[in-house]
Amino acid sequence: MHFGPHLLLAALEGLVTSAVLALTALGLSLVFGVMRVVNVAHGEFFMLGAVLAWAISTAISGHPALGFLAALVLAPLIVGLIALVSERLVLRRLNYNPEATIVATIGMLYIIQQLALTFYGPEARPVEPPFSYRILLPWFGYSGYKLSIIAASALLLVATWFVLTRTRIGLVMRATQYDSETAQAFGIPVDRVYAGVFALGAMLAAVAAVLIVPISQAHYLMGQDPLLLSFIVVIIGGLGSLRGTVVAAVLIGLSDGIISVFFSPTLAKIIATLLVAMVLVFRPQGLFGTASR
Amino acid sequence: MKEASPSKAYALHLGVIVLLFALSFVLPEYHHGLLARIMVLAVFAMGYNLLFGYVGLLSLGHAMFFSAGLYGAGLAVIHLGWSVPAAFAAGLACGALLALVIGLLALRTSGVAFMIVTMMFAQVFYLVILYLAAWTGGDQGLVVPQSARVLVLGDTSLGLTNPTVRYMSALVLFSIVLLVTLGIVRSRYGRVLVAIRENEERTKMLGYDIFSNKLAAVVVSGTICAASGAAYALLFGYVGSTFASVQYSILPLLWVLLGGAATTLGPLIGTLFMYYVVDVTSGYTSAYLLIVGIALILLVLFFPRGILGTIRQRWLGWLP
Numbered sequence: 001m002h003f004g005p006h007l008l009l010a011a012l013e014g015l016v017t018s019a020v021l022a023l024t025a026l027g028l029s030l031v032f033g034v035m036r037v038v039n040v041a042h043g044e045f046f047m048l049g050a051v052l053a054w055a056i057s058t059a060i061s062g063h064p065a066l067g068f069l070a071a072l073v074l075a076p077l078i079v080g081l082i083a084l085v086s087e088r089l090v091l092r093r094l095n096y097n098p099e100a101t102i103v104a105t106i107g108m109l110y111i112i113q114q115l116a117l118t119f120y121g122p123e124a125r126p127v128e129p130p131f132s133y134r135i136l137l138p139w140f141g142y143s144g145y146k147l148s149i150i151a152a153s154a155l156l157l158v159a160t161w162f163v164l165t166r167t168r169i170g171l172v173m174r175a176t177q178y179d180s181e182t183a184q185a186f187g188i189p190v191d192r193v194y195a196g197v198f199a200l201g202a203m204l205a206a207v208a209a210v211l212i213v214p215i216s217q218a219h220y221l222m223g224q225d226p227l228l229l230s231f232i233v234v235i236i237g238g239l240g241s242l243r244g245t246v247v248a249a250v251l252i253g254l255s256d257g258i259i260s261v262f263f264s265p266t267l268a269k270i271i272a273t274l275l276v277a278m279v280l281v282f283r284p285q286g287l288f289g290t291a292s293r
Numbered sequence: 294m295k296e297a298s299p300s301k302a303y304a305l306h307l308g309v310i311v312l313l314f315a316l317s318f319v320l321p322e323y324h325h326g327l328l329a330r331i332m333v334l335a336v337f338a339m340g341y342n343l344l345f346g347y348v349g350l351l352s353l354g355h356a357m358f359f360s361a362g363l364y365g366a367g368l369a370v371i372h373l374g375w376s377v378p379a380a381f382a383a384g385l386a387c388g389a390l391l392a393l394v395i396g397l398l399a400l401r402t403s404g405v406a407f408m409i410v411t412m413m414f415a416q417v418f419y420l421v422i423l424y425l426a427a428w429t430g431g432d433q434g435l436v437v438p439q440s441a442r443v444l445v446l447g448d449t450s451l452g453l454t455n456p457t458v459r460y461m462s463a464l465v466l467f468s469i470v471l472l473v474t475l476g477i478v479r480s481r482y483g484r485v486l487v488a489i490r491e492n493e494e495r496t497k498m499l500g501y502d503i504f505s506n507k508l509a510a511v512v513v514s515g516t517i518c519a520a521s522g523a524a525y526a527l528l529f530g531y532v533g534s535t536f537a538s539v540q541y542s543i544l545p546l547l548w549v550l551l552g553g554a555a556t557t558l559g560p561l562i563g564t565l566f567m568y569y570v571v572d573v574t575s576g577y578t579s580a581y582l583l584i585v586g587i588a589l590i591l592l593v594l595f596f597p598r599g600i601l602g603t604i605r606q607r608w609l610g611w612l613p
Contacts, residue, residue, distance in 0.1 A: 038405055094594065102351075103589055103592075106589055107587065107589030108590065109586070110583065111587060267424060280402060280409060281402060284402060284406055
């Protein structure tokens with residue numbers, strides 16, 4: 001294959017990564033933006049989504065699309081419920097203290113990971129894609145399912161943007177983000193908003209995982225890379241900024257896809273992580289974010 | 294903070310050291326070996342505690358300082374054939390230098406950003422170890438040959454593989470670091486660190502240079518952790534990338550939280566307690582990460598001061 005088509009393939013792969021990454025990072029970014037909580041267990045909610053998708057789609061017989069659709073609806077709901085319970089039981093009792101919540105979410109990370117290992121096992125298991133249509137390009141065939149991931153992710157992102165900027169729920173969330181005490185004084189149930197946002201953040205990660213699981217595999221350690229990449233995206237995009245998060249996800253996804261095709265993935269990760277740490281040190285508001293209030 | 298009578302505090306610490314010395318002669322073989330390991334790792338926790346407990350800087354990347362010492366000492370023996378003291382010094386130097394560089398960068402941030410930045414630098418360090426597999430052995434790690442782990446003192450040569458020598462070496466390192474920490478905490482400098490933790494702005498207003506005081510704390514903390522890593526490589530003979538992973542940045546945090554942050558003996562108690570909890574429960578279940586996770590959550594929820602912190606608050610106000 002020539003360089004041009006090779007680059008196109010790498011870019012397509014990168015776009016698929018970006019699509020999933022944007023959803024996962026958006027969840028992390030929402031939770032941080034509204035609640036000021038750094039959720040280290042976010043990657044584990046992603047993993048739970050994938051593992052549940054496997055469990056649901058194997059439990060339902062018939063056409064693979066049926067099981068997949070059930071997983072797409074049920075897995076995020078279950079993950080959201082788990083997140084809601086852990087928010088009520090742990091984070092609320094800590095008064096959302098930033099440092100205590102990091103330690104607590106690290107604890108959640110270990111608990112979820114270990115439970116997944118115990119009940120799901122150490123194997124990586126595939127989920128059948130709902131359809132296996134291949135789009136034939138002049139140079140190579142490309143999976144239609146992968147392209148549909150990009151479309152689904154874009155749709156969800158637009159929906160989230162719509163909810164955040166055009167509806168009453170979004171207004172309440174933004175008010176809480178801007179100044180939670182004043183919001184409380186105006187009768188906004190800040191406490192319930194926090195619970196909802198935490199569940200929503202986890203659900204976004206779970207949806208992303210259900211979308212990706214037919215082309216990767218469900219594994220109990222699969223939450224680590226998305227967590228790190230989401231951190232990177234959220235930091236580069238500016239903490240708590242929706243547009244920045246999406247732009248950064250596309251940037252990181254594309255460069256990750258292209259660099260990993262042409263160079264060693266470990267080297268790519270080293271460079272990306274180091275660059276992001278430097279961004280955080282020298283430009284803490286992110287590349288696209290504005291200075292914090 | 295209540296003023297402690299110095300003799301009481303020093304007597305307590307010397308008592309702990311004497312107790313550990315005496316235990317060496319009565320403990321059965323298995324616990325003897327375990328306690329040697331715990332003392333080395335308690336040094337790691339003490340280094341962490343200096344920064345987390347006294348300065349209030351929560352780092353999520355201390356595994357890199359531990360493994361800088363581990364690899365600094367281990368690789369010096371394996372590839373360069375250095376003697377044990379030289380390799381130990383090399384480990385310390387690596388840790389101190391790394392801590393200086395990381396401190397200069399990471400201390401530009403604070404709070405949550407500091408936690409994430411330190412975690413990312415540690416991740417880079419971990420990936421570099423994997424990337425340089427030709428020298429570091431990658432994720433397999435390397436074994437430090439037994440023949441090289443001999444400490445030559447004048448005419449006598451002590452094999453560090455001998456359990457008694459190993460226990461005593463660990464005890465010597467532990468005692469030195471414990472007394473150094475006690476000295477730092479009770480010194481003028483230690484008071485400045487606590488003042489920074491309690492109110493950074495006010496300390497600045499009183500004319501103290503916040504940045505250089507914090508930087509010095511990062512370097513001392515990193516060097517102590519590197520000493521623990523170097524000792525681990527030389528005493529237990531294994532150098533592996535697991536020790537650089539995120540998990541080994543979390544463990545000292547757990548040990549310190551459990552034992553009591555900002556108490557000199559807390560790190561030892563936390564390490565000891567956690568090690569035995571994992572040891573006992575591993576007889577019933579392999580799910581030791583579950584216990585670590587639950588312990589972390591219960592500690593921040595109900596027991597934020599840890600064991601010694603609670604004792605100090607309730608009964609013994611003079612505990613350092």
